[in-house]
């Protein structure tokens with residue numbers, strides 16, 4: 001029994017015989033402790049408070065130790081979920097955190113923002129038994145937070161330095177995951193970030209009431225301890241060119257520049273004052289401190305409408321409530337079943353007094369005499385046949401148009417990649433959507449350049465971006481050594 005996996009297998013066997021499956025299956029799923037809705041709309045504090053140790057051990061005990069655990073297949077970075085969960089059950093949080101660290105550079109982040117209900121938890125055996133799945137996300141957060149707070153956070157082992165320099169463009173989850181894996185393999189890694197903060201969407205997009213910055217910063221410290229260097233305020237394509245990177249001796253470049261270009265609907269009135277993108281709104285408040293009393297100007301609407309049904313829309317509307325909106329609406333052209341946002345975020349928004357106008361679509365914004373938005377014309381919709389995405393497509397109901405008073409509109413209908421990188425590197429192939437073309441090894445059309453995350457997928461998820469980072473690291477490492 002030399003390896004951790006062998007030992008885990010033995011522990012699992014011990015635990016399996018200790019508590020019969022029937023008794024474990026009878027335990028109800030843990031309920032996440034959280035701030036009360038009337039308290040949380042008055043501040044930016046994290047809403048979910050994390051499981052207590054007793055809750056965590058009890059929840060971990062629910063795991064039935066499937067012979068062929070579907071949860072691992074449902075995880076884009078293949079975390080050994082049964083092993084970390086069983087370590088939580090045994091109270092060995094250091095060992096649980098070590099298991100997580102083997103596959104994920106950001107476990108405390110993923111435990112908070114990953115859509116587990118569509119990934120690992122959707123594959124849990126309990127779903128087949130019509131019971132709530134093991135709360136894998138809550139347990140991941142518990143293990144990562146407890147390890148950090150008790151000083152038991154593992155620094156992954158690092159191979160001897162190989163002297164090969166590699167560059168990363170962008171410090172979001174794709175870039176960070178790549179950087180961690182390459183540093184572990186002994187590469188000399190530098191991450192170039194355009195903004196003055198490291199973390200990509202984790203810092204400028206997702207609000208602190210869902211993901212506190214200190215949690216992201218603590219995960220970054222681990223990468224710094226592994227020798228990863230970060231160069232902030234450096235826009236590759238402006239401050240530094242791709243040729244500059246080659247001249248500085250970087251032998252491989254991983255492009256993880258995300259999809260930060262907001263889309264609009266192209267309808268009349270979108271240029272009125274008071275109509276802005278989620279990206280701008282959240283960046284002003286989260287990254288530039290407008291929500292924390294900084295000088296950054298931001299309008300504080302009283303009757304705010306957010307257009308869209310994704311996580312970004314939920315973050316925007318919940319932020320608007322915290323910025324003082326008396327009435328906040330989400331307008332979405334499909335039904336609530338089709339909303340891409342996490343179920344928990346939709347529930348939290350409802351609890352915080354947000355009104356959902358599903359099956360409605362803006363047609364036009366109407367301005368006042370000062371050129372500021374004062375109302376929106378909304379088209380009522382119904383659901384037709386499923387479209388290419390498998391969701392039923394919305395169709396307008398003829399003549400069913402209403403007008404609603406609003407004084408701020410936040411448009412959250414998707415994002416596209418920023419064209420700077422594709423435009424400044426000759427020969428870098430892009431798709432019609434502006435995403436980078438890569439092969440199965442995440443290799444672009446240029447031999448030294450790999451890419452992953454939202455710049456390849458369009459707006460996707462944290463864990464898919466991290467999975468790309470890991471995959472690209474394995475491909476580039478194999479090619480360079």
Ligand SMILES: Cc1cc2nc3c(=O)[nH]c(=O)nc-3n(C[C@H](O)[C@H](O)[C@H](O)COP(=O)(O)OP(=O)(O)OC[C@H]3O[C@@H](n4cnc5c(N)ncnc54)[C@H](O)[C@@H]3O)c2cc1C
Pocket residue numbers: 113114115169170171172173174175192193194195199200201202205206234235236237256257258259260282311312315342418420421452453454455459460461462463465
């Ligand atoms: C508001 C919001 C909420 C979200 N909520 C969730 C959620 O709950 N769960 C979830 O799984 N996903 C969520 N997502 C999606 C998720 O955050 C993204 O899919 C993920 O961050 C993509 O990671 P990335 O590393 O590819 O890009 P990003 O996180 O976008 O990072 C890219 C980084 O590259 C930098 N950059 C760009 N161009 C350059 C350049 N030329 N030179 C140097 N640096 C550059 C950018 O400044 C940025 O920091 C959310 C997205 C948003 C916007």
